[in-house]
Amino acid sequence: MSGLTIDADACVGCGRCVRACGSAGVVVEGERGARRARVTDGCILCGACVDACPVDAISIERAAGDAALIDLSAHRDIWVFAQTDAEDRVLDVAFELLGRARELADERGCALVALLAEGAGDPGASSARQLVAAGADTVLRCRDERFSSRDAGVFAEWVCALVRERKPETVLFGATVFGRELAPAVAVRLQTGLTADCTVLAIDPETGLLQQTRPAFGGNLMATIVCPRRRPQMATVRPGVFAAPAPDPSRAGEVVDVELDCGAAPRMRVLSVAGSAAGDSIATAEVLVVAGRGIGSKKRLPLVRELAEALGAQVGCTRPLVEAGWLEGWQQVGQTGVSVAPRVLLSLGVSGAIQHVAGISGAQTVIAVNDDPAAPIFASAQYKVVGDCVSFAEELLELLRA
Amino acid sequence: MRIVVCVKAVPGSTEVKMDPKTNTIVRDGGAAVINPFDAAALEIALRIKDKLAIEGEPCRVTVLSMGIPATESLLRDCVARGADAALLLSDRAFAGADTLATTYALSCGIARLEEPDLVLCGKMAVDGDTAQIGPELAGSLGVPCAAGVAALDAVGLRAVTVEREVDGGMATVEVPLPAVLTVAKDAAQLRFASIAGIRAAEGARVDVLTASACGADAARTGLAGSPTQVVRSFVPERIERGVTIEGDAAAQARAVAELLEAMA
């Protein structure tokens, strides 16, 4: 019987499991001094209590009968789905994946295969060669007009047919918008496991078991996941996690042209595509430059804007700047303005009023510049730059333009 | 039109900390809430219903969840906000499900309902962040999936037109029905319940089905039906807080430029 087991000898009855549980799946009961945790019917086997237990008394047991449902040894090789853009250019994330997968394949002693689906654009396209140069031993290429629809269903049919025929041990996808749509469509058709958005991949050279580490709870928790009983094991990997290898044009590899099943057809119709517009919202900005009263004068705003442009950032500000009419209300960052969650926030001359700080708590990295070393903003910053924000901004802009 | 909205109960807070004394993970999420992405999906469904009501078309919105018995109160809240019916799949046999086993359970639940024209899910859940349920459900139902829907442009009985995210921008897509849509969090704000809605929901029925009652194969549900398993969880190490960047303005700018490059 699989389920949550609590080692009564190890349990100290501290109750951390109870607090960690979101479903009243564990209680602590018994006389004072002999209190022990007990699992209840509410348990959903989420593992929160396992993580919370300070004495490793809790574990999730799996029934011995859960043996592999398929012959694991029939599967070999690592595959990478090489996503292309509308012009059939291979995305960077595919090269990044090939770089890491090459290392994994070498550890495991297996081949690395790239999947390339081209919408029958340029017959002389060099994508397949680039994939070989990036580490692929084999490129399975299919040129078919139906791919130009970008319909994940069509791609899924194609990948599944190849997997069923050639039985890879591992299939990796970039965690792009498209990759995160395609990978689950493939996984469900093959009834196998899929780990989304991995940031770390490692392999057991003996068994080929892939250790897939991914963030959960909005990045607050990391989990390492394996797929021991089904093949292929599948994962998506965030762009930018691995470095793309330097291409080696002398590498040898084969390009195998394969077919797309004649039954596969796009079902969704793309009416129009619009590039991502900056829009008038700073809420979704990836990079944000926030100006505060410390910039001193309205005349410094062009400098702030130029700096933002050089950084590919949007401009936000604090309330006094809006009140002074220097910038617009939609640019106000803070509790009464907009809450922001950029990857990088460069804060210039912001003192850090509570209302403002509350609005930037979602930022991943805050770099704050202020001439007052005691400015409250520094308590919210990972990087503190004590100094005049205007001269700093001028220096930085010069460097970025160089 | 028949619409099913899949909702998940998630912790009210996704804050995770490390207990420095015991080196264990502290997840004090507080009361469960409807996953915010699913709340947006429900609002989209209710807007479709409002729109069709103007055209005189009947529309029935059913909320579906796999969860513990206490999830019933969240489903009742969905009814208070305008859903017509609620179905909860609740059974120990569902416990420990990964996305594949969850997809299977939900598809069993959907099979118990009259064939829906539209299945709406949140794009992802804030606790799992996988964004896999919608596309997997579409694959399992054999229907197309438009993921990351940010806006609904047009609703017809045969197809819907949506704006959805694609790599590098947004696309306007016509999706034939039946279909699965997964909805971005900002696509819509779930409406408030009214006093009238809450009073009506008090008397409404929330159907609760066990795994066997919805005809699920035990080997495909819960822990047993989950190909993936978590072997370790840990709190990631953060960048050390408050690193002071020394030097004059030029030196500081150089350091920050390098920093920005490293983070790009």
Next chain:
Amino acid sequence: MRGIRDWAPEFDEYRRDESRTMGEASSISFPTDEAELRAVLAELERTAPDAPITVQGARTGLAAGAVPHGGHVLNLSRMNRYLGLRRDEGGAFHLRVQPGVVLAELRRLLAAKALPQAGWDAASLAALDALYGGPAQFFPTDPTETSACVGGMAACNASGARSYRYGPMRPHVSALRVVLADGDVLDLRRGEHRAHGRTLELVTEGGRALALDVPGYTMPRTKNASGYYAEDDMDAVDLFIGSDGTLGIISELELVLSPEPCVTWGINCFFASEAAALDFVSAARPRLSCAAALEYFDGSALGILRSARSGCAAFVSLPAVPESFAACVFVELECDDEGRAYDELECTGELMRSVGGSEKDSWVARTDVDRERQRLFRHAVPESVNMLIDRRRRTAPAITKLGSDMSVPDERLHDVVALYRRTLAEAGLESATWGHIGNNHLHVNVLPRDERDYAAGKELFRSWAREVTAMGGAVSAEHGVGKIKRDFLLAMYGSDAIDEMARLKVALDPRGRLGRGNLFDEARLDAAVAAMRKGE
């Protein structure tokens, strides 16, 4: 940072507060504890013995109480430590803090059970264990501006939405330390120093005996933050709460915590007319026993919010307010269990129907997400009006929003609203009204389009001060009188009463230096100072 610093442009923000008026000063200090504060006073005594001293906290006040009037600015925002905790015989917790503690932070630290405990004694730490081990506690006074500091809140006897249930700041303060203008200190604990009739005798820590004549007027029986608290046999603590920084400097205060309610539900009830909303409030007061707040938003406020919603990214998460909604009453229910809350909810629906409304026209928040959106809605109303005024200021820089702060007794609610509506229409002024309708305390905000409107609005407020006083109301219910409502205070109590207040002030502050410009005009205060000298 701790001594007296000459004025420099970098301090210019300390010349103003949220009233958006500006003052002047020649020096400023930022003491971090009572000893430093007293050292500043001693230094001033030596270098500038007659300089006015303006006490500042977070400068969130709306009555210019913290705007300097020449002389020295004593900014207490860095006196923001948590000093200790005690539990009384009744089980209530009393948190001892410095005046610069900010409300939002206090709330957050209490909720997160993360009060800083550096330097606490064993008794405080034991009380803290009891606090964290028991049911959650909170501090109930809730002015809209949560970046206010508790010293400032005590100085103006602040209140907020939940004052309908909890009253203003006053009952939630159990002890004060007050530094007098000469640096001597009064250590006051509620219940220990009471007046006999209208005579209050106090002894300072320096051993000086003070005999104070409490003014003889009768305060209105409504929510009130106008002038000194004066009552037979009153507690000395109450004299300093609401004294607008004119009697002494609060250097420590003890806040009484309250148990957090088990269930809090918010309901926005919408009506097709203002009349229906007023009828609803009158009907709801005796019926809703769990109501913690009854707040109002009129049609004009909803209209401004509607247009702001389409233009401001911060407001897009607000639900659309249909055009048919012409008035809104927000009800907050605090109950011991969900069953009780549900009963009160049903009752609210019934009350809506009884005044011709529909219980479908309501937004009920039972989750944190919904409560947060309701909070945003309530904040977005004043915020969107501020944005509107900011736009108008670009063409008419002299104007500001004119907000009233008057309260009347329950039975005069319909009368006072009729007065507002009639006179606003006669004067041809735009307005937006919201506020604490449960306490018959509405903020009528005149939205001037030009300088003429601005002048007309000021004149209108003066006439309201007289009418509201005649109804048995108060000219300032929560913001305090500060510098900008002195005329109203005069209209409310009359000249003799103000002179009584001034005499009380100079008994504690013989040279009339503290909070100069607050409550009294200079001529009146100087006359009281001169009379005092003559008497000596």
